[in-house]
Amino acid sequence: MNLAHQLFTQKKYNEASQQISTLIEKTSGNDKKIVKLKSHLALCEYMKTGRTQPEEYLETLNGIVKQFSKDLTTADLGYVIYNQAIVNYQLKRYQRAATQLESLRKNVGSLDPYLGFEATYLLLKLSIENNHISQANELISLIENQFFQTNTKNNQKNSGLQTRNQNKNRQRLLMLKIKLSLCCSEHNKAELFVNQLQEIKNRNLQQQKENQIEKINEKTLLIENLSLNMMRCKIENSKMNLEEAKNNLWGLSKTMENSKTEERNHSNFWSSFYNNLGCVELKNNKPGSALFYFKKALLANSQICKNEKTVNNFSKDKRSEIMYNTGLCLILLEKPQNAFQFFQGALVCLYNRPRVWIRLAECCLLEHFRLTKDKEQVGSLNRLVKKVIGQGKYRTVILQTGIGPNDGLNINEESVSFEDIVSSNVGDLQFHGIPVQSMSLDYASKAASNSILISEKLLKIINNQNQKTSTTSNNNKNSKIDENNKTQKNEFKIKKENENGIEKQKNKEKTNTNHTNLNTLKNGKTNIDLDNLSKNDQSLKQDLEHGLLLFSYISLCCQNPVTALSSAKMLLNYNPDPYREYLANLYAAEACCLLNNPNLAKEYISQSLQKRRYQVEKLLKGPKNLKIMSPKEYESNWSDCVTLLNLAFVLILQNDIQTASEYIKQASRMFPNSPLVLLSCVYLELSNGNNQNALELLKSCHAFYPLENSQK
């Protein structure tokens, strides 16, 4: 076995394979040994192909696990499971990798310490990449407690990991801590870790110099990475202005150009460099310039793809991430169609991020608004009058119908040809394998519903973890008391109380294990506790709320009041901010009207009345500079006018025309030239049989004179 390992480390994979095959023939009976030999053989075969056939390797490992899982424990199959996870991770199948690593984490006590550390480290890396903050924190404390013992001299000598490895692993952990702190917007903390890491690096470099070891490549790479992180911290902490950051980035690029790093690493560097430069520009509110850099980043990234198709290159391909940034840029540049394509590209790897789905739904909606506005502009002044026909006593005015929020983007998705899927142009760049769907309200609704499902699932995980953490923290507190042996008072009592606590917690967990799925959308109920979320998980809550709001709105546009009402109800159950509460109430009210329940609609509208003031404030702060959205939506008083018009609508449904007309009059005093107000006034007059008054109203606001002119 040792010979095989030596051959393997010398990259003599063929010889190693042969050696292992001979060993397999000789071995019989010992399952553990057979598992090990088979997995080694698979690894040799995989390395022989230059890691270009990960699927075959995975298949072999799956076969081994399947064959021996009955007789052997997870710990016995630990290395096989880890290797499965690592290949899945490199193939960006994060969910699968996480599941495999989670099974190892549960048995970390029985794993070989080296494997235990690597598995937990990779799981931590995954958690950070997937923004599972609470899980990441939990894993960091697990690593620190279990793998970095510094208590006694004895422990240091005999700890599972050798001191040499420990130092290296400490550095790796510090890098992840920096990443996590940046994820959580804890920039001061991140800066502190960066400084710690910097110190370690300096010490190491000093040692290397003393030992006359030249590792230029590694040195340069580490410095680059550190500098990037340092800069990011400074930017986030506002200690460095953005111009300075840009100069620093350019400085770094020059260092990189002069460095002796391998050629293949260059494209990797340039793609991250241009992407980060784009981020700085976008923060600097220069989306045009940011777009330029993101495109350059994508070009540099495409070089990675052109290189040999190894798993490693695949994992270094950051196309999805850069595409997501580009999509954000294009939204700010009001190009929803292009942004939509880029977000679709981002989906390839970031499909489990609710925010990507939200952005996709928003792109569809922005296009929907644009089309609606275009249609309004076609008959700008004849918003209400479609045509005037006949002359003299035959003169007839035909009113416009069918223009409204439902009349924009197509509802149904168009089928996409196979060629579109295989190769597609995104902006000026051509990509392969990106499924480009057409924009439609149906797609928007699916995207919104995906964002709801994912954010709900993630929040549920966080909820469960929070509960577990509170249990273990109780446990730890009490076990510390046990271990200390200093506080001897009530020593035995505490243990019992602790056990009771665990039982209570278990019962709580049992009650919370019901899965939330789309069924919850049907009844509008929720079972996630969103009150005790940490600051970092608040954005997830925001995603869930916004997803529900979008879903409700899109459902109304697709004329599906049932789902619109249930998602609005679900959103209201989550106690959203006043702005979302206001809109959810309005959407619920409209759905109730469509479902023949004007009384309930009235209740929802009256609830929205209470929130409208906040809504105006919020809308004024709302999305920056997007002209696609009607400017009227940001005017103060508009929300009052909306509520009055909608109340009037409900009253008309209830046949209370008199009160309805009073509300409409109030609305018309606020916005006399609004087509929506005028439309309501005209309707009232017509339904009362006052055709002349209706015509007067239309004439007074010049609703159809341009038409007449064009006829003449």
Next chain:
Amino acid sequence: MGSLIQLEDLVKLQKLLRDESTPFLHIVRKVTQNFSNEQLFSVCSVLTIMLRDELLTVEERIVALFILLHLSPLGSELTTGEQQQPQKQNQNNKNSQSPPVVLPPFLPVLLNIAQNNQKFNETQFEALFVTIGLNDPNSDLFKLRPNQIGVNNIERLKKYFPESSKLNLQAIFTKFSQIESKIPLVNKLGIGTSISDPEKGKESKKNVQDFIQNQLNTDEFKPPFVRPSPSILQILDNELIWIDYEDETLLPIWDQTITNVKSNNDQFKNLMKKAFTSQLSQLEQQQIILRLENEPKLLGEGVITPNNFQDLVEKNPIISFEILKRFSEDEEKINIYLESFIKTNVTLHSMEVINKLSGARKKLNKDFLNRFVSNCISSCSEITDKYVQGRHVRLVCAFIRSLMNNSQLDVKNVFSKLQSFCVEFSRIRDASNLFRLIKNQMK
């Protein structure tokens, strides 16, 4: 929404409406020949709009009404006389699952006309015409050509009016009101989209085809329910993805651990040897416990003996407890190991192990317990440092209380020793409390 009918079809329909020289029944046949079944609904809709918006001449209206009458025939349920009603009701009672009556979609237009005979003479004529048609769609009247009837000649029309009307208008209206109640209120809000706006000056007849092209759709004019759109979610600072320049290459790992059973046992033995001399890390403790759980035979490998057991108790009490727990099946073996507790000095760790064992095991050896408690008591007197002694006494008190709570200790056997212990250390509150507890138990 698109137009209901193509222009060429509209021209065709208008031509048929103007054909006065063909009998009514033949006109209907031509309609069914010229338009497919799918198109007939649109044709009827167009005719309805034309009638409503008065886009037809009086002659054309009569033809249009006849087409509607023939394409929207009443079911036999609604054309039966009043006398047949009770019978019908009985049948309905017997079979409440009878299929619902299907009403032709354009019947309301015809019924409105049949009811409306007040406004104009033409409409009276039309009302009579429609009523005859509803009563008997195959009436002799319809064998005539439109120009033979003579428009507005009510007297001629009356000749064809049947003496006994089969029509049950009341039943039809009741049915309609039932259906209407199910229509959403919002759908009832719609009103026509055309407003007559006569003006002085040059008169020009309406261009019907132009009108129809613009107007013939199912849309209606409704008041708006304003639906403000949700705003775009603001781009958060951490939403932009900053890419770290990573050089770390993760590779599958070669399993370098030693797999054969012998080596594994050696590993366990080494770990156990270490456990006798130093405190193990949490991970190492877990490793030992897991190995013991999976392979209890490892205990018989000779690493652990009663002689070195106390070293283990002092360095790693949790592991010693786990080992004793596994010995508990074998009464003889556990007694040998427990004996080692008597032979050595009482310490915090030894008390902790015995206490845990008393909680986990059904019954500990009484003799051993009495001796151990006696040792505990005497160990207190041996300590000279007052502070340390006080702490030790409190610990012993807590230990004895726990044994009593677990019903392991029979106080009667050690009462005198306990009493003197409590009296000796009565200055310590725990001891006096213990004394009260013992006294209560003795009662």
